[in-house]
Amino acid sequence: MERTVCExxxxxxxxxxxxxxxxxxxxxxxxxxxxxxxxxxxxxxxDGKSIMQMSMLAATCGTKxxxxxxxxxxxxxxxxxRELVEEKHxxxxxxxx
Amino acid sequence: xxLADFVCFEAIIPExxxxxxxxxxxxxxxxxxxxxxxxxxxxxxxxxxxIQREKEASTGIGKGVAVPHVKHKKxxxxxxxxxxxxAGIDFSSLxxxxxxxxxxxxxxxxxxDKHLQAMENVFKHLQQEKFRKFLRQSQTxxxxxxxxxxxxxxxxx
Numbered sequence: 001m002e003r004t005v006c007e008x009x010x011x012x013x014x015x016x017x018x019x020x021x022x023x024x025x026x027x028x029x030x031x032x033x034x035x036x037x038x039x040x041x042x043x044x045x046x047d048g049k050s051i052m053q054m055s056m057l058a059a060t061c062g063t064k065x066x067x068x069x070x071x072x073x074x075x076x077x078x079x080x081x082r083e084l085v086e087e088k089h090x091x092x093x094x095x096x097x
Numbered sequence: 098x099x100l101a102d103f104v105c106f107e108a109i110i111p112e113x114x115x116x117x118x119x120x121x122x123x124x125x126x127x128x129x130x131x132x133x134x135x136x137x138x139x140x141x142x143x144x145x146x147x148i149q150r151e152k153e154a155s156t157g158i159g160k161g162v163a164v165p166h167v168k169h170k171k172x173x174x175x176x177x178x179x180x181x182x183x184a185g186i187d188f189s190s191l192x193x194x195x196x197x198x199x200x201x202x203x204x205x206x207x208x209x210d211k212h213l214q215a216m217e218n219v220f221k222h223l224q225q226e227k228f229r230k231f232l233r234q235s236q237t238x239x240x241x242x243x244x245x246x247x248x249x250x251x252x253x254x
Contacts, residue, residue: 016209019216020166021154051158051191052224058217060210 006074010085011064014092018059020051022090027051029080035071037081048081061095098214099249100177100222103202106245107132108178109238113199118188122147122165125178125201135203139171143203157190161233162223166202168212175215177202179241181232197233222248 012018018026030037030048037048041063046053048067059065065085069077084090108128115121123144130140146167150156157163163186178201185195200219204212222228228248235241248254 017213019209019213020156020164024154052160052220055158055220056217056224058213060213 003071004074005068005070006078007066007068008078008082009064009066010082012059012061013086013089013094015061015095016092017061017063018054018057018065020055022092023054023057024051025084025090026081027054029084030077032080033069033071033073033077035069035074035077037077038068038070040066040068098218100218100245101249103175103215103218104177104179104200104245105129105132105134106238106242108134108176109241110178110180111235111237111241113180113182113186116182116184116186118151118163118165118186119148121180121182121186121199122151122201125165125180125199126203128178128180129176129201129203134176135172139169142171143167143169147201147203151188155189155191157188157196159190159192159194160223160229161185161194161197162200162229163188163190163196163198164200164202164216164219164223166204166212166216168204168206168209170206172203172205175202175204175211177215177219179232179245181235181241198229221252222254225254228254 039048126144129135147165150167180199188196
């Protein structure tokens with residue numbers, strides 16, 4: 001199988017941002033895939049499969065994160081993460097205004 | 098934001114009496130109450146809310162640490178209490194291991210960004226092995242206070 005690299009930018013859309021429970025959902029989805037997943041904000045690159053590291057991103061609503069996946073299932077992984085973050089916005093409310 | 102900005106030094110418990118999760122949460126919230134940071138009625142509500150939050154998903158994220166937290170409308174600023182248990186407490190952690198260090202965080206309900214900043218700060222240090230080790234080995238309030246002040250000065254701790 002070919003090792004692919006997929007990079008996307010995801011915007012946090014739920015009002016409360018990437019607090020612990022959304023971070024756990026992210027990590028749960030990320031861990032369903034074999035590829036390596038790195039998530040970056042302006043300051044840090046962290047392991048998208050580690051709850052301790054993901055909690056450190058403190059991504060507020062409106063923050064854009066870079067997600068880089070490397071491995072045979074990289075494409076599927078970024079698609080699933082995009083759905084979780086941007087379409088389902090972690091099943092949490094969006095801002096009112 | 099620094100740890101010292103929201104950790105209440107009067108609510109540091111170097112040896113938790115409780116040997117279970119709910120007891121540890123109650124002890125830490127009570128310490129904040131005794132320090133004058135929470136009213137009595139609010140305190141009871143917050144204990145219930147933190148335990149409820151913990152039941153929905155454990156904040157015991159592994160490596161011997163747990164960060165029970167809740168947002169509450171009657172709290173104006175982020176406040177935190179710190180507890181240590183040498184025997185270890187069952188927090189239903191992700192790695193199924195006991196918890197030796199507990200950082201309890203209460204945030205205002207209407208300022209999600211501030212809650213995230215405080216969490217960022219806590220996890221920045223908790224993911225450092227040295228910080229976890231020093232916290233677990235601290236035996237007095239002074240040692241924990243020193244560790245927190247040192248961590249604020251030194252990002253790699």
